[in-house]
Amino acid sequence: MKQVIMGNHALSYGAMISRVQVIAAYPITPQTQVVELLSELCADKKLDAEFVKVESEHSALAACMGASAVGARAFTATSSQGLALMHEIIHWTVGARLPIVLGNINRAMAPPWTIWTDQNDSLSERDTGCLQFYCQNNQEVLDTVVQAFKVSEKILLPSMIILDAFVLSHTSELVDFPDQKLVDEYLPPFNPKYKLDIDEPHTFGGLTGPDGYYELRYKIEEAIQDAKRIIVETGKEFGEMFGREYGLTESYKMEDADVVLVASATVASTARVAVDELRDEGKKVGLLRVRVFRPFPSEEIRELLVGRKKVAVIDRNISFGHGGIFAQEIKSALYNSKNIPPLWSYIIGIGGRDVRVEDIKEIAMETIKGDEPKKDIIWKGVRE
Amino acid sequence: MKLSIPEQELITSGHLACQGCGATLCMRYALKALGKKTIVDIPACCWSVIDGPFPHTSLKIPLFHTAFETAACVASGIRAGLDALGKKDINVLAWAGDGGTFDIGIQALSGAAERNDNIIYICYDNEAYMNTGIQRSSATPYGAWTTTTPVKHFKKMPKKDMVKIMAAHRIPYTATASVAYPEDFIKKVNKAKEIKGTKFLHIISPCPPGWKSQPNESIKLAKLAVSTCYFPIYEIENGEKYTINKIVKNPRPVKEFLERQGRFRHLKEGDIAQIQQNVIESYNELLKKAGIEEEVTVKAKSE
Numbered sequence: 001m002k003q004v005i006m007g008n009h010a011l012s013y014g015a016m017i018s019r020v021q022v023i024a025a026y027p028i029t030p031q032t033q034v035v036e037l038l039s040e041l042c043a044d045k046k047l048d049a050e051f052v053k054v055e056s057e058h059s060a061l062a063a064c065m066g067a068s069a070v071g072a073r074a075f076t077a078t079s080s081q082g083l084a085l086m087h088e089i090i091h092w093t094v095g096a097r098l099p100i101v102l103g104n105i106n107r108a109m110a111p112p113w114t115i116w117t118d119q120n121d122s123l124s125e126r127d128t129g130c131l132q133f134y135c136q137n138n139q140e141v142l143d144t145v146v147q148a149f150k151v152s153e154k155i156l157l158p159s160m161i162i163l164d165a166f167v168l169s170h171t172s173e174l175v176d177f178p179d180q181k182l183v184d185e186y187l188p189p190f191n192p193k194y195k196l197d198i199d200e201p202h203t204f205g206g207l208t209g210p211d212g213y214y215e216l217r218y219k220i221e222e223a224i225q226d227a228k229r230i231i232v233e234t235g236k237e238f239g240e241m242f243g244r245e246y247g248l249t250e251s252y253k254m255e256d257a258d259v260v261l262v263a264s265a266t267v268a269s270t271a272r273v274a275v276d277e278l279r280d281e282g283k284k285v286g287l288l289r290v291r292v293f294r295p296f297p298s299e300e301i302r303e304l305l306v307g308r309k310k311v312a313v314i315d316r317n318i319s320f321g322h323g324g325i326f327a328q329e330i331k332s333a334l335y336n337s338k339n340i341p342p343l344w345s346y347i348i349g350i351g352g353r354d355v356r357v358e359d360i361k362e363i364a365m366e367t368i369k370g371d372e373p374k375k376d377i378i379w380k381g382v383r384e
Numbered sequence: 385m386k387l388s389i390p391e392q393e394l395i396t397s398g399h400l401a402c403q404g405c406g407a408t409l410c411m412r413y414a415l416k417a418l419g420k421k422t423i424v425d426i427p428a429c430c431w432s433v434i435d436g437p438f439p440h441t442s443l444k445i446p447l448f449h450t451a452f453e454t455a456a457c458v459a460s461g462i463r464a465g466l467d468a469l470g471k472k473d474i475n476v477l478a479w480a481g482d483g484g485t486f487d488i489g490i491q492a493l494s495g496a497a498e499r500n501d502n503i504i505y506i507c508y509d510n511e512a513y514m515n516t517g518i519q520r521s522s523a524t525p526y527g528a529w530t531t532t533t534p535v536k537h538f539k540k541m542p543k544k545d546m547v548k549i550m551a552a553h554r555i556p557y558t559a560t561a562s563v564a565y566p567e568d569f570i571k572k573v574n575k576a577k578e579i580k581g582t583k584f585l586h587i588i589s590p591c592p593p594g595w596k597s598q599p600n601e602s603i604k605l606a607k608l609a610v611s612t613c614y615f616p617i618y619e620i621e622n623g624e625k626y627t628i629n630k631i632v633k634n635p636r637p638v639k640e641f642l643e644r645q646g647r648f649r650h651l652k653e654g655d656i657a658q659i660q661q662n663v664i665e666s667y668n669e670l671l672k673k674a675g676i677e678e679e680v681t682v683k684a685k686s687e
Contacts, residue, residue: 021465021468022465048468050465050467052460052499054457054460054492054495055491055492055495056495058453058492059454059457059491062454062457062492063464065454065458066458066460066461066462066463066464067461067462067464067465069448069462069465070462070465072464072466072468074461074465089454196446196448197446198420198421201420201444201445201446201447202441202446202447203435203438203441203443204446205450206437206447206449207435212438
């Protein structure tokens, strides 16, 4: 079945076909349609789930934690300030090893009040241990919810599905709905080995000193490293069953590319058009889209970038005092390799400023023409 | 002889409580009433330590340790998860101290109460942040010393009336209890078990290190809290129907409760008289709500 749906509804339907059992959520623009549709689906019994209409995002994720800890599949969605409020509980969810999936609509942080997109909200959760998937279209949003539950439930860590505010959340696109029977086959019911169980009582999260904490953290790192392999495997299996394969990254016209543009989310979709036009103009430019930010696909990125002539990383985010966050991560992934290309780090589109094909072509041309980056951080299009 | 308190023990020895800890007895009695078909979540509070360090635990029921402000919402989530899995006959208990209830957890608690989520919330109240080393909370009473209300600036604000706040949510059951009266407490937990919706129990729980009292006087203090009317024992159904379970006709002077605790040692006669007046006024207000016409007064000297 194919249907034209908005990005937010792709998240809701993704949760529905994943047969989530508990939803706890709190409204925030531009996420509201996610929970509105889920409320309707629950009310109409199209989705057999308990919906806890909590009083804050903090409580939303905490309620999901309680549900997940008894062995129910739990889902929530938020954005920006709401995600920041959840921060403490994202850490708790990771430490408690609960495979909750949460949707986050990328919205810039206040003040000043704003509702438009950039990635600073989700990237501020970089070090929590929550997996991060950056989606480029509504089909990918729906498909990734299903895959994320599968991955998360294998490694017992939460996942965040991320889509740009308005550019994707409120844009309608044609989406193919996978057959429910096949989805059920792909994603079997959640049945964790350890849970809050009156027949086998355990205590979770008790006071742990330096003797044990260190190893518990090491196990989280082991699990999230292993997630790279599992994401690729589940993405491949998804492709075999539903005809759409997903990985950690996506390469576009990369085979013979001298200059590689690196982008994520919908900026990558725009960059694909820019690459096509530049190719028409005879420029050997390719695009590397980073789909999974945590775990960071360092090995793949090294394979794809070492030996290239030049790289330009396009960041719709800013780590104040150190620049674009994807650029930093890519630099650190390359550092121990030989034959590293010079890297231009571009900041663009913060707070929802439009990112146009022309902008990306300009970035590519500046990179092609330059011998080396003149500045560590290049802010594109700052007005006087 | 028929025991009025169930024999079943769901708490083991070897826990990490201080001598004379009221909170430990509270848990022991609560679990006697709730039984094995119970899942508990505990936010940051003394009980996050009392339970014991990993890999040990002193509870024989499933326990989820959680963040400070999340006792109620995690319990709501546990209930939703159990309902989704068709396991409807399990008690869900949120177990929090006064800081996690009156202060940082009040938002989540109010949310759960407004939704009337089917959980039992028990607040064991030792009237300050005892686990972090005796800092004032909004449950700390007027006049008390804590490390953040030193004697020169002892607490000037009255204790927050949490029971009134919960009653204002019109939840089906709100009750107070004292660890000195386990039969009354167990009866209330049993009653809470049978009611669907949010149940809030508030139990006064003496803390020798924080109250600067003798460990062997905890029960005596918990009794005096009731007999002086400092902490009356009553219940409210649907936010409206008040029943006083231990009616005090001749309250003992509150001084008898205060003078056994170092945290009140700095108080002058005038301060104590003020506390006495407040206690009696509150109690008379409660009597009225419970439909009792007569008012009480305190005789200069108790018998």
